[in-house]
Amino acid sequence: MKLKLLLMIPALLSGFAFAGGTPEFVALPEGYNKQINYMSQNRIGQEQFAKMYARQNLLQAIADGNPVPEGSTIVMEVYEPKRDRDNNVIKGSGGSYLIDHKKAIAVMEYRNEWPAAMPANERAGNWGFALYGTDGKPKANDLDCAACHWQLRRVNYLFTTVPMKNHIASSH
Template identity: 45%
Template sequence: MIKSNLVLATTLLVAAATVHAGGNPEFVPYPPNYQKSMVHYATLNRGNGKQVAKMYADHATVDAYRNGKPAPTGAWVIMEVYKAKFDANKQPVVGVDGIFEIAGPAATAVMHRLDSWPAGFPASDRAGGWGFAMYTPDGKPKENKLECAKCHVPLDKQDFLVTHDRLMKYASQH
């Protein structure tokens, strides 16, 4: 009886963590080895003034953008999020390239595009065909209160990507 209660409690705890994770990791998986299989198209300071983002996209997405098309079904865009270093005045330390110096990893945001999602994945949690999930730097679902789709839905003219211009520039040069 004690063992079955422990198993039930553990199962409920894992389920609760998944339900409250940013985005939908149950539908948008963490892509292993993405740093080797995708292109790093940009590094930028995030708009919150506290983080740096390293952006990755799969080769098919880069090819589609190079040819003036939207990202294909199966596309991936990954954002590695890093904490910035701060000085004694609580200002981010800026490197010679204008990018904040990195203090350490914070999270990995995953966007995955499909033309058809399972029925259990609410349309309100997607932007266009893009689904979202937030993970820890080591690939475990990360709990947060972000509603990713709400920020991406208004970006329909740029394939729902905040960094669309940077990805287009990368695609045109490579």
Template identity: 30%
Template sequence: MARATSLLRRPSTFALALAALLGPICAAAADDRAGATLITACQACHGKEGISESAEIPNLAGQKQAYLVKQLQAFRGGTRKNDLMAAIAGQLGDDEMRALALVWSQLPGAAAATSAPAGSIAALRSRMSFPAGFPAGFTLYETVVDGGQVARRYANAVALRAAREGKPLPDGAAIIVANHPAQLDAARKPVLDAAGQPAAGPVLSYAGMAVRDGWGQDVPVLLRNGDWDYALFAADGSRRDGLNQAACLACHKPQAADSYVFTMKALRAATAAPAAR
């Protein structure tokens, strides 16, 4: 136990030990999936030493190896449901699961470490900034009402052009979702404006995704979305710098074939309509 902890505190030794551990069983795997890179993804949510800071994320340290493997298999098979872990476990083979579970099982559990030290999460920070002059340069491609909110989805010219040509969204593409309060009538149905679109109050907040060459380099392989970064912004466009974008990356990762965009169909449809040209 003491050995595993000290190894974790010295990343290079830890990485070497882990690579040695995973090496033989991962021999067939591609280089970038070496064990040392797999574990950095877990650390982005479960804490560097497997002790979590969040009420929604369990500790991994000190749990039984067989239990951890079983949970990973359940996430992969869909019998235990969680969007984030389904995306992570779906990328792992049984051997990789066993090796990862072994490492976490050997670290001291929460009883030893009374609470996670501040900064013990290897949080992934966003580099995306709010587009200057928004919505100038962006096209509204979809409006939806969800609960009491209206989401307006916008794409910039780089994204629209690639979507129109059926190509992956390249360097410089950006998508912004503006969240507004919906205007509801007495029956709590959305009120429509003159153009037949859901009427909305002033913007509450924004969510965004943008792609820049090189951004993905430091993102753990299990979380990497090419070179995309995700961010949340306040109504004035200031970025929520406390955000750990690991959850955004995990959930959007299965959309890789569509440039990590869930609403690609709507985006493509909008580029085909004369109004969007």
């Protein structure tokens, strides 16, 4: 009994401290892949490929320097690249990694107000976070999403402001 409890502690701790976002508040947006795929490129500092999806009104607001619209979502599909026999990542023309399989789906959601039960330290500004598996179920992970994105507070806590602006500029 005692041993069992002790064994459970790491699992409990990781569940509380390192859930990697709050999927109980931030849902996987239905049909997100019908939204605008404003960027597809190798991830920064990681041997993975990412595809980003958002709605037109968010991209336009960022391009115009307007406030983020209530209810905005951004989805980042994360892909593992193909590797050769020596485990090196295989690149296609232009340097993009060739996709092997989808690994996870990261979500950000913007609300002017969140329920009081949503921990403030799980947010970056008004953005909430969650990570999902390819089965659409919350994915366990040890990332502190808010801490990393908080560093981008001067640009709406977003890493991909420039690709958003470029998308709007190129669609005119």
